[in-house]
Amino acid sequence: MDDSIFIQIASYRDVQLVPTLVDLIQKSxxxxxxxxxxxxxHAxxxxxxxxxxxxxxxxxxxxxxxxxxxxxNHGGATLELIDVPHLKSQGVCWARNLIQQQYKGERYTLQLDSHHRFVLGWDRLLIDMLNSLRTESPNPILTTYLPPFDPENDPDAxxxxxxxxxxxxxDEAGAVICRSGPVPNFEKCERPVPAxxxxxxxxxxxxxxxEEIPHDPSFFFHGEEISIAARAxxxxxxxxxxxxxxxxxEYKRKNCPKMWNDHTPEAKxxxxxxQDWIAxxxxxxxxxxxxLGMNVNIEAETELGKYDLGSVRTLAQYERYAGVSFAYRGVQRCLLDEEVPPLPTTSPVDxxxxxxxxxxxxHDVRVCVYLPSLDQNEPKSNALGIPQSTAAARATVCDKSDTALNSKTLDAEALAKQVRGNWLDFRLIFEGPLEKIPAYYVLELLDAEGKVLTRTKSQVPNLP
Structure with missing residues (x-):
C-alpha cells in the first residue's frame, strides 16, 4: 500500500493557518x-x-x-478548503466531522489544529513509528500534546x-483536562510510549x-478528547x-478570535x-x-448512535487502563505518579x-470573589481593588463538617496575577479521599504580619 496521508485541519479565523500549511508541506x-x-x-x-x-x-x-x-496545490501537495462563514460554524467537532466526510481511503490520517510547526521529515518519522508498533498492536494511534512554539519568537522559543x-x-462538567510534559528518559526510548x-x-x-471513530458533530470543544480516547x-x-x-x-494564541468571542448570546x-456557544x-x-456513564438522569435518554462506545473493550476496562473513574470523579495514584499504563486487556475488571x-x-474548586464586595472600611488599592495593606491571600476549602480539605496561600505578586477586572479568580486543583466533598471555601486577605484584613465565605457548587 502507498504512504498517502489524509490530513485533517479545523481552522477558525486563524492567522497561522497558511504558515502552518506551508511548513507542513515544505518539511514533508x-x-x-x-x-x-x-x-x-473565516470572516x-x-x-x-x-x-x-x-x-x-x-x-x-x-x-x-x-x-x-x-x-x-502547493509543492506537490493537494489542499482542499471547505469554505464555511464563521458565523455558520457549530464548533470544532462539527468542523472535524465535516472534514472527515471528505476521506477517500488514504493509507494514513493525521489530525491537526491550524497552528503548528514541523520537523524535517515528519511524515516518514510518523510512518516509521506507527509501523514499529504493529507487533504489539493491530490498531495503534500516535497522539500527544505537542511541545510549544511562539510565532513571535520562532524558532528560538x-x-x-x-x-x-x-x-x-x-472540569466542571466532568471532562478530563490534561497538560503536556516531557517524555521521561526519551533518549533511551526505542519506540513510542503507551498513553x-x-x-x-x-x-x-x-x-x-x-471512518471507525468519526468526531461527534454535536460536541463543541471540551469533552472532545476524552470521548475519542474512550471510544477508540x-x-x-x-x-x-x-x-x-x-x-x-501554539498554545497561547494571543489576540486570536475564538468561536466563543463571536458566537455570543448577544450575537444570537x-x-x-x-445558537450561542454556551448552548x-x-x-x-x-x-x-x-x-461516559456519569449519573445525571436526563442523559439516560441521550441517543449517541455511531458516536457511542465500541464493543471490543468496555468503558470499565478503559477506566482501569487510564486510571480514572468518571462516575466517581476519581483518579488512581499511579496516574498522578505518571506510571506507564498497564497493557490493554479484555479480561474482567476488579x-x-x-x-x-x-x-x-x-477536585477543581474555582475561587471567584467580587472585589468591590470586600470590607469597605479598608482603603482599597487603585490598581487591584483590594485592601492596600494586603500582603497575601489564603484560600481554604472545607467539607460540610468544616474539615479543611485543601489550603493555598498566594503572596502579593501571585495574587496580583489572579485579578481579572473586578474579580479575584483562580482555581484550587487537588486530590483527596473519595468521600470528602468540598462544601465551601473561605478566602482571607492577610497583611504582612499574617493578620486577617477581610474574610469571605462562598459555597462550592455541587459538582458531577
Whole structure:
C-alpha cells in the first residue's frame, strides 16, 4: 500500500493557518502523498489572498453539497478548503466531522489544529513509528500534546523534547483536562510510549480511524478528547505518545478570535447565529456525560448512535487502563505518579468495591470573589481593588463538617496575577479521599504580619 496521508485541519479565523500549511508541506519528505482538507471557518475580510501570496496555485472550486470547496496545490501537495462563514460554524467537532466526510481511503490520517510547526521529515518519522508498533498492536494511534512554539519568537522559543499527556483535572462538567510534559528518559526510548489519553490537535493513525471513530458533530470543544480516547479504546485501538520530536503547537494564541468571542448570546439576540456557544457547549457536556456513564438522569435518554462506545473493550476496562473513574470523579495514584499504563486487556475488571478503594477524588474548586464586595472600611488599592495593606491571600476549602480539605496561600505578586477586572479568580486543583466533598471555601486577605484584613465565605457548587 502507498504512504498517502489524509490530513485533517479545523481552522477558525486563524492567522497561522497558511504558515502552518506551508511548513507542513515544505518539511514533508513526499508532499505529493499529502491530501490536506481544511474546514476554513473565516470572516468575510479573511480571504484567499494570503494563499496566493504564499504560493498556492491551480485554484478551482466546486459546490458538491452545502459548502463550496476550493482546491489548490502547493509543492506537490493537494489542499482542499471547505469554505464555511464563521458565523455558520457549530464548533470544532462539527468542523472535524465535516472534514472527515471528505476521506477517500488514504493509507494514513493525521489530525491537526491550524497552528503548528514541523520537523524535517515528519511524515516518514510518523510512518516509521506507527509501523514499529504493529507487533504489539493491530490498531495503534500516535497522539500527544505537542511541545510549544511562539510565532513571535520562532524558532528560538521552541522546546526540543518530545512530550506526553499528564492528567490535570476534571472540569466542571466532568471532562478530563490534561497538560503536556516531557517524555521521561526519551533518549533511551526505542519506540513510542503507551498513553492513557488522546489529543485532538495531534493524532496519527491508519486511515480507517476516520471512518471507525468519526468526531461527534454535536460536541463543541471540551469533552472532545476524552470521548475519542474512550471510544477508540473500546473499539480496540491503542494509544501511544511519540518518543521522537515531530512538531510544535501554539498554545497561547494571543489576540486570536475564538468561536466563543463571536458566537455570543448577544450575537444570537441580533439574529446572527441560531445558537450561542454556551448552548452548544451545554449540549456537548450532556452527550459526553451520557457516553461516559456519569449519573445525571436526563442523559439516560441521550441517543449517541455511531458516536457511542465500541464493543471490543468496555468503558470499565478503559477506566482501569487510564486510571480514572468518571462516575466517581476519581483518579488512581499511579496516574498522578505518571506510571506507564498497564497493557490493554479484555479480561474482567476488579470488583466495584476494590475499584473505589483505589481512587482519590479529583477536585477543581474555582475561587471567584467580587472585589468591590470586600470590607469597605479598608482603603482599597487603585490598581487591584483590594485592601492596600494586603500582603497575601489564603484560600481554604472545607467539607460540610468544616474539615479543611485543601489550603493555598498566594503572596502579593501571585495574587496580583489572579485579578481579572473586578474579580479575584483562580482555581484550587487537588486530590483527596473519595468521600470528602468540598462544601465551601473561605478566602482571607492577610497583611504582612499574617493578620486577617477581610474574610469571605462562598459555597462550592455541587459538582458531577
Amino acid at each position: 519528505t513526499r508532499p505529493e502523498m499529502l491530501r490536506i482538507v481544511v474546514c476554513w471557518q 468575510r475580510q479573511e480571504t484567499l489572498a494570503e494563499f496566493w501570496r504564499r504560493g498556492f496555485s491551480s485554484w478551482r472550486f466546486e459546490t458538491p453539497g452545502d459548502w463550496q470547496i476550493h482546491s489548490m 521552541r522546546k526540543t523534547v518530545p512530550t506526553i499527556m499528564r492528567f490535570y483535572r476534571f 492513557r489519553f488522546y489529543s485532538a490537535h495531534f493524532a496519527f493513525a491508519d486511515g480507517h480511524f476516520v 479504546f473500546t473499539r480496540g485501538y491503542d494509544l501511544y505518545h511519540p518518543h521522537r520530536l515531530v512538531a510544535w503547537h 439576540e441580533r439574529g446572527e447565529i441560531p 452548544l457547549n451545554d449540549r456537548a457536556n450532556q452527550r459526553n456525560r451520557a457516553l 470488583s466495584e468495591a476494590d475499584w473505589k478503594a483505589s481512587l482519590l477524588r479529583s
